Amino acid sequence: MIASPDVVAFTKDDDFGDSYTDPCLLPEEFSVPLFPHAANANPWTKTSYAKFSKDFILISEFSEQVGPQPLLTIPDDPRVCGTFDLNYFSLRIMSVDYQASFVGHPPGCSYPKLNFVEDSKVVLGDSKEGAFAYVHHLTLYDLEARGFVRPFCMAYISADERKIMQQFQQLSSGFSKASESLKSGNRKAFANELEKKLQDLEYTRSVLHKETELQKMNNGCYSTQVIEKANELANVEKSIYEHKDLLRQITSYPNRKRDTDHVQYEPEKPVETSITDHTFPSTHSINGDKGIETDSGSQQLSYTPQLIKAKSAKCFDKRLKTLEELCDSNFFPQTMDQLNLIEKTFRGDLCFISTSQIDQALLSKQKITSFLFEEERDWEEEENSRNLYDTDHNPHIAPPSVSNLSGEPMSLESYATCVEISPHKLDLESMEGPPESSTSDITQETSEEAVDTETKGSFSSDRSIEALGNVSPANPNSFVRRSTHEVCTVTLSVHQGDVASETAPDKNSPSLLDVNTVDVFETDNLVQIDTACCMGQDGFIYEESLPEPVQQCGEDTVVKQEPLSLLQGDPALQVDYIFGESALPLCSSLGFVLPEESTSVLSEEMVRMNVEDVSDCTSYMSTSTSSDRAGSPFTYGSLITLKQKKKAGHSALRFIRQYPFAQQAIFCILSGRTLVVLGAEEGTVRKLVNALSIFVPNLGKYGETVQPWLTTSFQLTDLHRWKLIGLQRVASPAGSSMLHSLSRYSRYIGILDCDNKTLRCPPYKGTLLGHMADHRTQIKRGSTYYLHVQSMLTQLAAKAFLYTFCHHVHLPINPDDQGSVALRRTNFLLQLGFTEEESQIIQFLSELIKQNFFQWPLKGLGQSVFSFNYTTSFLYKI
């Protein structure tokens, strides 16, 4: 890649006065060299020289038996890591000096002492591998481990070092939460284990005591067996004492930490002892002097105390506990949940992440208007989720679906739940193919490059690891502060001159030292990054993977779905829903229709367009056969995601292309007049409602103001509550009462008839909505159109804000000039460039803003007001 200083130099040298050349044409020698990896359509991706395709999280352990070993990656997909050597990298990140080493017998103390060590956070770079990592070290307690500690580390590995550096605080905060959760669970598990062990020891002591007494009686006081038994007894006594001390230490931890005061330990459930792949039975074990403690070859699963045999010979076969076993069963899934959240949050390009963060920070300051059209990000929910990890959890908070992430085999039920809940996610994410084919070329090249650079002798493999930053482990909460980057100490262990600038171009630049070049926002504002919009590393993965979407609909893909929100509806309900129709046919048909040539040079946009179209078609097709739910992701009571809104944007695009009176319909919605979508077929109606929902002001977090499918007649209060209604057209006599309510309340509603393609609503002749809903629009993609609409709606919201909070418009100059206020209001809106009709939109939005500002109670709907106006409706036809 060409660096910007180079370009500047070239233009300086250019002689302008020579002869006329087309200034637009760059001489051939100055032309920018093509991006070396033509197959890689995204020139911004930094992974071209890395051996992995996208960022991932690695958890490694420094095993006392086999040394550093990788345990698991998130996402748990071998394709993500590609040919990246996890073992090697584990060695790297675990070899950073970590202060966990002094656990055990401190000098001058006869009893083992637990150290509650703070986590350490380090940034590492391995230019040879093209990998940069935020590394979070932590220790967990294990009764059977040497010194009772097991060192672990969690690493966020990315090819973009600037991403690591700039997002350091967010990463740190995220990983601290995960670590806290893991450690809390570990403390609980450790305490349980100690208690069981104590019971065992007590039991052993009583047995030994009896035996000693017996032998004393039989053999006399000074026989060797008796002495042996007495020694054994003494050992057990000592061991009991030590264990009690340990238990005291571990349970006294809550007193040291404010947030664990409320720990309510649940009745203990036995820890699963399933053998997982992560543990390798070791033949080599360093057996400490505390023979009795470490020699219990088997785990105690129950409360029944067991006799502990002294000095078991089987100590070398000791199997260390897995990470999951080390942690209480309730906490581990939550930790994984948090890690998955981190992975999702930081997915994609740095630029996008930063923009989203800025966006979010700005939005949080605009609560007065942001409720109108912005995606509702619930701030208190964020708080809740933070509390979930800060304080020790109540286990019942954990949703059942989260446990899917812990790697347990999923039941059919939970599998179906996943599919049901995010049907639209599926069609994009299922496209995620194996990147081996695409990345293999690159990795080969990169390795060649690496070989090249290595043959130059510029650096040895030892030096290719740089500890770029080492943040002293402070109180994790302090990472909210903006000043931690000053704490960073850089220990460059490289000969700087030797390092090829290609592999680490910015290594010496000061920006690297400056962890925070951008403003650091509140660390809890973690952005949910949407793959559909993200240009980053996810992009090119899709490309070559299209031929095999069917296989990818398998369980493998589904497991990696994002964890369900805690607020999602009752899973059992959703399961019922899905059993009516299978999800898999949708996938397979989707895959079947996919064009074969998309594997070749089609850009990802094109491919995605196809995917969207196809999925739209399938949802249309499925309507005829089954009760359609694919057409509408807006199930009442479930959280509306940005993704669903973008999906709706696609439907909306189709709507405005199909219906010439789309502007009138949108005007109806924006001016607060309830739009009733009338149709006989549920799928069509739901689809239209879904499409139009992106225009509904104050949609609500769960889409409360939209009723996608109504089969009974509605009341006046319903019109008040719902601003967009999908209504079933019934031919039976029952339908006549519905039609009666339609005609009766016709002055309050607009009626869009799907079947006859007509619209009955007040006229709109302005130009404003023409920009929003031009049926000859050049916009091709649903998500683009959604963003277009969103930007226009934001402008409207801004105008409404201006109108609402403009003093002179609303305040009477003297007490008896109410009339002039009305006049000034009208004139103000005219000056803003709104026609009389468009003024209604602004006025409606303004009323919503006022209502929101006063926080008028929403509980009793009778408390809020319903405005309307008397205008003649017209009937529009295609």
Add this chain to the structure above:
Amino acid sequence: MLRWILGGRGSQGGFEKSAALCIGEEQPKNRFTELQVLKGHFDIVRFLVQIDDFRFASAGDDGMVLVWNVETGERLVELRGHTQQITAMTTYAFIKGGRSHSAIITASSDRTLSLWDPDTGNRLQTVSDLQSSVKCVVVLDHLDVWLSGANELCVWNRDFQLQCKTVHHSDAGITAMVSLSKNCIAAAMDKEIVIFKLNLSEVETTILAIRHLADHQDTIRSLITINDELFASGSHIGELILWDAIDWTIQAYEHILWEEPTVDSQSEIRMGQQSEMSIQHMHSDGELLTAAVGSGLYVYHTVKKSIVAYRKVAHDSDILHTMLLDNGRVMSCSEDGSIRIWELQDLPLAAEPASSGFFGMFGTFGRSGKQAGAPTKKLLEVSGLRSLELIGDLIGHSGAVQMFVNFGVKGLVTCSADHLLIVWKDGERESQLRSLALFQKLEQSGGL
């Protein structure tokens, strides 16, 4: 008009309105552009009374009395105590401790009477074990007593002590009462109006029937005071009689017959309606009187003793309540669930074809010879006959609208058989008020 909704699935006559009354959706004179639905009752809401300039009480068949704030729509207190439907409700103002209080008197089918404090929701007084359920209550402020009308007429003082009562009259009982001058009370009992005289002396209070007016041919449905000189009564068959309030003589007699002039097919459709001429409700501002006659409206000038305007079919079904507004407008609500606002307009020139509602208005027949002084006039000879033009309708209730209370600029409250109350407001004014409140709050909090 709405046939297109049905998608050509055949005609339906069930809810088509008569074309003459369809005002359409363009209503520039209708200022009610905002509504607020008040929920709280569990059965038909029949009564509304205004307590002061911002509070009102509602009561109905669920036996509950709810007090509301008309400005905010807030439910202030719930007055619970009656076990059966409320049959009458009125406000009662009294002076206590140098301060004027307003209270509510309610009567219920459970044969109790209660006095409520709308500020606290307490039941101040209660009377039970009545022999019959009270149908009407009248407060005589100047005497500081109040009267309840059931099968007998009872007189009560402020402390709910029975002062005196009349003998048992008939099974029909007293359905309406008005207070006249000279401590007299007119009470409607079936076809009769009975004038009672109340004698208050130091020792005891007595009440005596002094006159029976039996000029109505059918049951009296409505009895109102017009002014100090006149009161009016209306019967089930459309007789409207104006009485002198002092000597109880007939001042005017109108028999309203909605006669159908045309004999086309429509007449058989409207047979059912035609026979309905019952005067359900009347209201007067002292000069004009408006009467709800079946589903039609009738405006009468009580000084000129002449008809001012009328409309034979003002609603699709019976009008339950009507009111003269101060700006020459008439409001009516009906069993069809709508409220309509009418304006008295001068008729167009006689040469022009009149509106369809104009035909068939020759329905007022004088009953000449029967009573002296009863005017007999042909309608067309009446100069200054005006028309009632529909200028707006309020649609929202899904059941019969029982009655309404007008709060002027603050809005209009309607109650209905659909258990709901609706406050109709001027949207423009409310929007301005909200803006003012917004800036007040901004000032208090010192900015956003």
